Amino acid sequence: MALFSFLAYAPAWGTPQARPLTHRLEARLLPELARIDVHDIIELPKDFFQDVPQDTPPVLELRMARQVEVLQAVLHAPAEDGAPRQIAVPVEQENGRLRLLLPEQAAGGELHLHTRCVFQEDVDEAPANMDNPGFGVEGVIHPKGAMLLAGSGWHPVSAQPNGDRFHITVRAPAGMLAVTTGTLVAFSEADGESLSVWETMPVLGPLPLAAGWWEVQESREAGVRVLTCLTKDTAALASRYLEASARWIRFYERLHGPYPFAQFLVVENFLPTGYGFPGFTLLGSAVLRLPFIPDTSLRHEIAHCWWGNGVFVDYSQGNWCEGLASYVADYLGEEEKSPDAARDYRLRTLRRYAQLAAGPEDFPLARFASRMSPATQAVGYGKAMFVFHMIRTRLGDEAFWNALRTVYREWLFREAGWEDLRRAFVEHGGWDEEESRRFLQQWIARPGAPVLALDAVRRQRRTFADHDGWQVDGVLTQQEPAYALPVRLEVGMGNAVVTRTMSLPQARAAFSLETPGRPQAVIIDPDAHLFRLLDPQEIPATVDTLKGSATCTAVLGAGVPPAYREMLPTLLAGISQPRARIVEETSLQEADVHALGHRDLLFFGQPETPIGRQLLGRIPALPEAAATAMPDVHLLVMHGDHADMPRGVRGLVHLAPQASAQAVSRPAFLIGHYGRYSVLAFREGQAVFKDTWPPGDGGTVHRFTEE
Ligand SMILES: [Zn+2]
CATH class of the missing domain: 2.60.40.1730 (tricorn interacting facor f3 domain)
Incomplete structure (x- = not known):
């Protein structure tokens, strides 16, 4: 959840034509x-x-x-x-x-x-x-x-x-x-x-x-x-919000510089918003009650007091402040937990981009103004967040944070653009001028993301001057138009790895690595530090896959009780598919197997007819841990099996026979909030199990077959 910011403060000045009033x-x-x-x-x-x-x-x-x-x-x-x-x-x-x-x-x-x-x-x-x-x-x-x-x-x-x-x-x-x-x-x-x-x-x-x-x-x-303005229904949360606000204000004062406003207020809205304004945040009642908000959305909004509401955005160059607020709030929050949590966050960001934005909906960051859809969020927040991560990875922590502190000091209450940020990273972070210009050109001015792959990878045993070992040769490739990228390669040898960062300035670059042990796999960017377009095989089917689908069609199961049928439109709105076509399972005909088979299908209710079952295809069993929770409702999303014909993604919302209307309607409303999951199980309206299928290898992984 993350939000808009609004310009408000400016230093006192007035042109002759427009004197301050x-x-x-x-x-x-x-x-x-x-x-x-x-x-x-x-x-x-x-x-x-x-x-x-x-x-x-x-x-x-x-x-x-x-x-x-x-x-x-x-x-x-x-x-x-x-x-x-x-x-x-x-x-x-x-x-x-x-x-x-x-x-x-x-x-x-x-x-x-x-x-x-x-x-x-x-x-x-x-x-x-x-x-x-x-x-x-x-x-x-x-x-x-x-x-x-x-x-x-x-x-x-x-x-x-x-x-x-x-x-x-x-x-x-x-x-x-x-x-x-x-x-x-x-x-x-x-x-x-x-x-x-x-x-x-x-x-x-x-x-x-x-x-x-x-x-x-x-x-x-x-x-x-710090003040809270809460209705009496939520006033009990005041101490949590006061404590968390104070904590985050102190955090960003240490990281960026002094808090720029007279006070900070957490304000309850009767509408379900999450807005950040200079000096206050406006959060909906239901949002405020979610237990994770003080450490997520609130933190993000407080970060906007420095970025967006402190240093303003020059919108003519695109809105960078959502990316930076996401980076210093949402992302750092994961990094504080563990390196694995940070890596997961980066991977989720890449998946969302691939599923929700890549393709016709993509656009350059230079054109991002505000979040209007899953695609604009995947670019304006996700890709922009990654841009800051790549700059930090390139410059190192000290140079990166110092340069940001300088930006804050020099641009507070003035409009800064990507170009001004770039110059600060050059002047105060030691970034090479030419490299920084190309960086901005490829990441901000252009839409898209690099598509990386390995080619002609082979290994051979070698005798070196003083020891025996292995040599791995191959070519790192990317699709045109090429990016200039530092790419980390990892060669896995069972229990050990050899890594090398190489530069990929154009479409192809050959590499040759020596390893002490027998190489088993070569992996590009194993820790996901680069923004790139993931191969479809690298992306497990999730709720987000349905959200980003251009062909999503819902099949209303023949056995769904009449009282539950109206919950399907709620579910579709929740997964950003309010206009998806709804087909009754009872009206399916033989011809639909081909007409609908290639589309992404969401089954609401287990299909009961032969055609319905054929369209759904083989589905995995509900994982044991989810089944033992005896869910009222569960959801599985998977890639359709490709054995007999091309198939899109399949989603199945399974309703237990004894599930009450209440137990079904709440998940129908909630499922859209669990975008990154492939399996969800709900009992009495609460999510009791959630999991994501493991990703497959794409073109960025080469595994040697053992001879
Ligand atoms: Zn924001």
């Missing part, structure tokens, strides 16, 4: 009406119109939501002879832009702008998948709370980003609090209303706003003020 903003949330009323008092600097030519009427351009209703715009002009004057200001409104036609006396005055805006959306509080964490909603106000993303336009902001400052007071029904980015001045109550008061540094763009019925708890354990 100061806003004293009073907002009132009316959750029952899905409405927010904003009274913004904008101070116009004395030199505001300095560059406006004579005879040109001064205009102030602001951005707000398209649907905003402007109630009143009045200029309080500076007093000329003791009495300030109030002058009505005409407003032209078009497509989210407000043009305020100011009178000439405006400079040095105050503009009072009254607006109201309705944010009403039908939102799914429990979507089946989280491919698009915002599900397209920019702003919603609801009796349960409010989520107004920066792009929603809930408040006025200068049309050109320019370092406006805000003093914000949000009034809401007593008990409902509001959070935005900036420094929390106070939460309080007065006259039956709650007040949330915030102060910002100069900001580069509009601000997000979240509101809810929260209890607030606080800790200063990290040396940084």
Whole structure:
């Protein structure tokens, strides 16, 4: 789970055309009406119109939501002879832009702008998948709370980003609090209303706003003020989130540099989001309750305080911050467990890329903006994470982390692109200039991944000057267009290995290695340190295989009780196949064996007809350990057997005869969350067994046959 970040802070600066404004903003949330009323008092600097030519009427351009209703715009002009004057200001409104036609006396005055805006959306509080964490909603106000993303336009902001400052007071029904980015001045109550008061540094763009019925708890354990804003149903989790937040803030302060905001808040959302904003994270209620979140998603969001919300992304070069946040949070989390766990994470990343992104859905990292689908996640998070891993592997730990610290120090609250990161790794990490340019060209500007293989591998016994041994010769190959790669080769000799890192600058490179013992296998990149396209044989069939399938078709088993049939669409939505065709097993005909046989098929219910059974093919038995758990529901995903005809992947959701509707509906909802597994078993809605088939050898492994 990992998420968007939003630009907000910028250093104080202003171009002559767009001087920074100061806003004293009073907002009132009316959750029952899905409405927010904003009274913004904008101070116009004395030199505001300095560059406006004579005879040109001064205009102030602001951005707000398209649907905003402007109630009143009045200029309080500076007093000329003791009495300030109030002058009505005409407003032209078009497509989210407000043009305020100011009178000439405006400079040095105050503009009072009254607006109201309705944010009403039908939102799914429990979507089946989280491919698009915002599900397209920019702003919603609801009796349960409010989520107004920066792009929603809930408040006025200068049309050109320019370092406006805000003093914000949000009034809401007593008990409902509001959070935005900036420094929390106070939460309080007065006259039956709650007040949330915030102060910002100069900001580069509009601000997000979240509101809810929260209890607030606080800790200063990290040396940084940490708060939780949780509803009373989840308030018991506050101490865990306070402790974990403090721990991760201290961790990244040591790794990257000082935490850049006044405080950090963990904020509960009534929608199932996981968002990171400058200084706070907005996590859905159900997400917060998952036991692993404090050490996974929370850590990832806190890492965004340095990368994405601290150092901004120059989106014109592609979004790198998801890759870096994934690397320093999700990946390092695995590395802290063990080298094997880290290797597994890298392999899973390669599998997801091969299954979900490689092919027509692939795109260069230079074009990644945000996660919209399994494919964009596999590239924008997974491949980008690997890019940082390859740089670190190349430069070594000290040079890599030092260069990142320099990036943070030099680019905090400024937009950096891949090119700026590259330059920092050259200047502060000792990376060769030319090599780094080619690296960026092949990994960022280009889509795809190298396809590596071994060719003409042979071994022979040799007598060397002072000892007997073996020599292994072969050719390392890659498909065009070629990458420049350092490739690790391993020759296994039973109990021992010989490894060599060689450079592969073009399509082919010959190698020759001496080994003391009899070679048994040659393996390319055995520990998966390189980003590459895995051979299909290297990828066990898993739930992700079905997610990435272009031909996924569901077969509704003849024996599935009527009450359970409606769970199939939920299951399909959960595996990102909401539009997959559903075929009734009872309607299958002889011709379908050929018509459907080459497709990827997901059987919902054990097939009971001869044609259904033929289409499913031979399936492995449920592993003993899973069977003894007596599951209500189990799932097997496997590559179809190729004996008689080409076949796609086969998935079988087996429903035990005694399984209750509840015991079936929960797994139908959950299966999509277990993407990396080939076998899943559920009992009473809980996963009691999960496993992945062992991968096979692809073209990157050569095993010598014993003569
Ligand atoms: Zn993220």
